[in-house]
Amino acid sequence: xxxxxxxTKRKIVFATGNRHKLHEVESILKDYPIxxxxxxxxxxxxxxxxxxxxxxxSVAWTLKKCGxxxxxxxxxLFVTVLRGFPGTFSSYAYNTxxxxxxxxxxxxxxxxxxxxxxxxxxxxxxQKPICFTGEIRGNISLKIxxxxxxxxxxxxxxxxxxxxxxxELEDEExxxxxxxxxxxxxxxxxxxxxxxx
Amino acid sequence: xxxxxxxTKRKIVFATGNRHKLHEVESILKDYPIxxxxxxxxxxxxxxxxxxxxxxxSVAWTLKKCGxxxxxxxxxLFVTVLRGFPGTFSSYAYNTxxxxxxxxxxxxxxxxxxxxxxxxxxxxxxQKPICFTGEIRGNISLKIxxxxxxxxxxxxxxxxxxxxxxxELEDEExxxxxxxxxxxxxxxxxxxxxxxx
Numbered sequence: 008x009x010x011x012x013x014x015t016k017r018k019i020v021f022a023t024g025n026r027h028k029l030h031e032v033e034s035i036l037k038d039y040p041i042x043x044x045x046x047x048x049x050x051x052x053x054x055x056x057x058x059x060x061x062x063x064x065s066v067a068w069t070l071k072k073c074g075x076x077x078x079x080x081x082x083x084l085f086v087t088v089l090r091g092f093p094g095t096f097s098s099y100a101y102n103t104x105x106x107x108x109x110x111x112x113x114x115x116x117x118x119x120x121x122x123x124x125x126x127x128x129x130x131x132x133x134q135k136p137i138c139f140t141g142e143i144r145g146n147i148s149l150k151i152x153x154x155x156x157x158x159x160x161x162x163x164x165x166x167x168x169x170x171x172x173x174x175e176l177e178d179e180e181x182x183x184x185x186x187x188x189x190x191x192x193x194x195x196x197x198x199x200x201x202x203x204x
Numbered sequence: 205x206x207x208x209x210x211x212t213k214r215k216i217v218f219a220t221g222n223r224h225k226l227h228e229v230e231s232i233l234k235d236y237p238i239x240x241x242x243x244x245x246x247x248x249x250x251x252x253x254x255x256x257x258x259x260x261x262s263v264a265w266t267l268k269k270c271g272x273x274x275x276x277x278x279x280x281l282f283v284t285v286l287r288g289f290p291g292t293f294s295s296y297a298y299n300t301x302x303x304x305x306x307x308x309x310x311x312x313x314x315x316x317x318x319x320x321x322x323x324x325x326x327x328x329x330x331q332k333p334i335c336f337t338g339e340i341r342g343n344i345s346l347k348i349x350x351x352x353x354x355x356x357x358x359x360x361x362x363x364x365x366x367x368x369x370x371x372e373l374e375d376e377e378x379x380x381x382x383x384x385x386x387x388x389x390x391x392x393x394x395x396x397x398x399x400x401x
Contacts, residue, residue, distance in 0.1 A: 051261070054249040054296070064248070092300035096293050099251070103289035104309060112305055 017198060018042040019129075020077040022069040024049050027157035028080060028187075034178055035188050039195040046073060056095055058083060062128035063136035076131035076202075078194065082187060084159045086113070086147060087120040093159075101158050106151050110162060119147040123163060123173075125186040127194040129202075139197065141189025148172050156181060214395060215239040216326075217274040219266040221246050224354035225277060225384075231375055232385050236392040243270060253292055255280060259325030260333035273328035273399075275391065279384060281356045283344060284317040285310070294355065303348050303359050316344040320360060320370075322383040324391040326399075336394065338386025345369050353378060 021043045023029055029045055036043060050068025052061050062081040069077040083097040089112060093100035100109070113119060122144050130136040145165040153161045153174025160181075161174030167184045168176065182188045218240045220226055226242055233240060247265025249258050259278040266274040280294040286309060290297035297306070310316060319341045327333040342362040350358045350371025357378075358371030364381045365373065379385045 052251040054251050054258075054293070056296070061251075089305070090300040092297070092305075094296075094300070096251070096296055099253070099291075099293055100289070103287040103291070108286070108289075108309055111311070112301060112308055114308070114311075 017202065018044055019198075020044045020046050020069065020073050020075055022046045022048050022050070022066075022073070022077055022079050025157075028082075031178070031182065031185075031187055032080060032191055035182050035191045036195060039199065041195055041198065046077075048072060049079070052081070054095075056091065058095055058124055058126040059128070059138045059140070061095055062126045062138060063130075066128040066130040066136050070130045070132065074132075076129070076134075078127055078129040080125060080127050080187065080190070082123065082125040084163065085122050085124060087122075088113070088116055088118045097158065106159060106162050109147065109159065110149075110151070113147055121145060121147050121163065123159075123165075123186040125190040127190045129194060129198070131202075134202075137197075139190050139193040141186040141191075141193065143167070143184060143186045143189070214399065215241055216395075217241050217243050217266065217270050217272055219243045219245050219247070219263075219270070219274055219276050222354075225279075228375070228379065228382075228384055229277060229388055232379050232388045233392060236396065238392055238395065243274075245269060246276070249278070251292075253288065255292055255321055255323040256325070256335045256337070258292055259323045259335060260327075263325040263327040263333050267327045267329070271329075273326070273331075275324055275326040277322060277324050277384065277387070279320065279322040279355075281360065282319050282321060283310070284319075285313055285315045290356075298355050303356060306344065306356065307346075307348070307359060310344055318342060318344050318360065320356075320362075320383040322387040324387045326391060326395070328399075331399075334394075336387050336391040338383040338388075338390065340364070340381060340383045340386070 050065045053064050058081050066079045083094045085091045085094045125141045127139045128136050143165050148162045148164050151161045152172045156173045161172050163173050247262040250261050255278050263276045280291045282288045282291045322338045324336045325333050340362050345359045345361050348358045349369045353370045360370050
């Protein structure tokens with residue numbers, strides 16, 4: 008990629024109703040010549056166990072609504088021993104049973120393996136929805152620890168950062184490892200190389 | 205309603221991928237001059253905490269696919285102390301954490317109140333989606349009991365039938381009380397009175 012291409016600032020809509028998510032994505036993208044126009048909207052999400060499918064449907068709706076290149080982000084925590092629960096329903100599970108509920112489900116359970124997945128879906132009038140994914144493996148902690156991040160962050164210990172949950176990491180550190188950061192960076196690199204101006 | 209109107213048999217599509225649900229709905233409808241044409245299809249379900257919204261979207265898709273008057277049924281178990289969980293995500297929760305998981309979430313919890321809700325959404329080319337709902341209140345049992353029914357039936361004790369779970373009731377008895385039976389009967393009465401031929 009030429010310097011000229013990279014230095015052209017791209018403006019795209021990020022549709023989300025989650026201010027924590029917005030803050031994280033903005034922090035990660037600050038290293039790239041990409042300007043986010045935040046819209047506090049989110050299209051209907053379908054029920055599916057496939058993050059990509061949910062995000063693609065959602066971003067197609069956003070494009071229709073906004074009429075300009077847009078992206079959405081969808082994430083989930085997949086706990087191995089719970090057959091992937093709460094997975095693509097993580098937001099609903101967090102708002103109902105919360106961290107305490109998930110810990111209770113794993114009470115006395117030795118296998119605490121889990122994976123946090125993030126999918127970015129991008130769409131423009133010239134481009135069908137395309138997805139970029141990030142994953143990070145780790146364990147569900149025994150207790151809620153830390154107040155940073157959001158959602159299930161305080162009970163997820165990523166493999167890369169032993170003995171700390173996402174909730175115990177500062178934003179900058181979380182953004183070095185997180186599933187969301189991986190997906191956002193893949194997307195940003197792609198956008199600057201192949202995306203529309 | 206005249207006898208002539210009631211005796212005209214109506215044929216409508218019931219779209220579901222759940223054979224237990226099909227069996228129950230067929231059993232309840234056998235008392236009505238309505239013929240079900242089963243289609244093993246189900247449109248995309250949206251993520252929502254509103255059963256009606258989910259069922260309406262789903263049946264609109266079914267009508268488009270089948271081109272004839274259709275209905276779908278969506279149900280959920282809403283546990284009070286869990287802020288409505290698993291609610292509209294009951295099917296996913298059952299397939300992942302199951303009855304055991306739900307009992308574990310309520311381990312040591314005194315308030316075991318819950319409500320089973322069912323929504324039928326019907327749609328024809330002359331009729332926007334219309335919903336019929338049934339609800340039954342009860343308690344979550346302490347243990348899994350009974351092998352009848354499906355889903356969370358073996359851990360739900362309806363108020364009307366003390367000391368028995370839905371899983372311990374014969375089909376006929378369950379169909380006297382159940383949320384699904386209430387919704388189906390409302391729908392059938394409406395269809396025979398106002399529905400298209």
